[in-house]
Structure formats: structure tokens, C-alpha cells
Amino acid sequence: MAIWYKYERDYSDKTLIKVAGELEETVENTKEILLGGLLNENRVDLYRQYTDDDGEECTEEAHSDGTSDTYTLFMKNELYTRLWEAYEKLEYTERKMLSQRLGFCFECHSLFYMDHNDLDEYGEPKKKSIKKMMYTDIATDHEYSSANTAHNKCEKALEKLRKAIKDLI
Structure with a gap:
């Protein structure tokens, strides 16, 4: 992901070839690696921390329970x-x-x-x-x-x- 950021997250074929060359991977494998990295970056925390009115640190579930x-x-x-x-x-x-x-x-x-x-x-x-x-x-x-x-x-x-x-x- 750091190499891809160096190329300003450009997803053009020319950039993918450069990134693949630096990773010593094929372009197809590079696309899979970048996709995995993007999905990993888009994860959402299940719990969020905040400070309540009293100044205490609290943790609560960020997503509702659908069960x-x-x-x-x-x-x-x-x-x-x-x-x-x-x-x-x-x-x-x-x-x-x-x-x-x-x-x-x-x-x-x-x-x-x-x-x-x-x-x-x-x-x-x-x-x-x-x-x-x-x-x-x-x-x-x-x-x-x-x-x-x-x-x-x-x-x-x-x-x-x-x-x-x-x-x-």
C-alpha cells in the first residue's frame, strides 16, 4: 500500500505496472494485493470510545445488534x-x-x-x-x-x- 501511495493511489494501467515491478509481482497479483489492502483500510471498528459528560472514558458498540x-x-x-x-x-x-x-x-x-x-x-x-x-x-x-x-x-x-x-x- 505504501508503494501505491507513492504513486498517489492512481489505479491506471501504467501505475499498476510500476507498482507490480516494485513488488516483483504480476499485475493481476498486484490488483489482488491492492484490493485486499483497500478492504483492510475500509474496516469499521465495532466499538467506539468517547468521553462522557463526567469526563469518564466510555466504550460502546457502534453497530446495532440485529439478532x-x-x-x-x-x-x-x-x-x-x-x-x-x-x-x-x-x-x-x-x-x-x-x-x-x-x-x-x-x-x-x-x-x-x-x-x-x-x-x-x-x-x-x-x-x-x-x-x-x-x-x-x-x-x-x-x-x-x-x-x-x-x-x-x-x-x-x-x-x-x-x-x-x-x-x-
Whole structure:
């Protein structure tokens, strides 16, 4: 960026060739470098500091938190509600296979489990993610003849879920 500033931030082809020569890069790479530098310069601080009426230094968030947007929260809640309702309407084996394939708990729908055999430095059990199973393992678990059968069952179950939430999306 300092080399580009030396040429008064001119973006003409002639200047880019000079900058590329000084950087010992191609013109295309130089354009990418300059773009990265410009994007880096245009960043905005998430917090701003100011002095209040009492003379105390204060820090506040400069950007509003969009997570409290009621429409977005309502739609996410509606989507999740319909999704889990549709999931509960699936056959037992379809639910079991989907939970194994997608890596969540069949009973509580959690993505994690607490491993009491592996403790952290404070003696607390570590939180670990539930591993996704391969179709061959699912087929073996459900006594199917091939992984293709497990794959087809999972795809049919996913299609049922898609149909259930189709009108909402």
C-alpha cells in the first residue's frame, strides 16, 4: 500500500505496472494485493470510545445488534418448529437414521455430548460434538444389506422434511 501511495493511489494501467515491478509481482497479483489492502483500510471498528459528560472514558458498540429483529426471530422460530414437528412425524427408523447421519442426539436433538471420561484442566467433562455416521455404518446398525439402502432411506426422509417446510421457505 505504501508503494501505491507513492504513486498517489492512481489505479491506471501504467501505475499498476510500476507498482507490480516494485513488488516483483504480476499485475493481476498486484490488483489482488491492492484490493485486499483497500478492504483492510475500509474496516469499521465495532466499538467506539468517547468521553462522557463526567469526563469518564466510555466504550460502546457502534453497530446495532440485529439478532433482536422480531421478524427474523419469528421466522427462524417458525421454521425450526415446523422442521421438528415434521421430524417427529417420520417413522422411527427414519428419525434414527437421520440423527445418525446428520450427527445429533436422537432423543434431545443436541449436537454435543459431555464426555465424562475426558476431563479438562478444571476436572469438568469436555463437550464434544456427536460424530456423523457413514451410510455403511448406518446400514450395519439397522441390518440393511447395503449402504445404498441406508442412503435411499435417508434421502426419502429428507424429502419428507423438505415438503413439510416448503411453504414456509
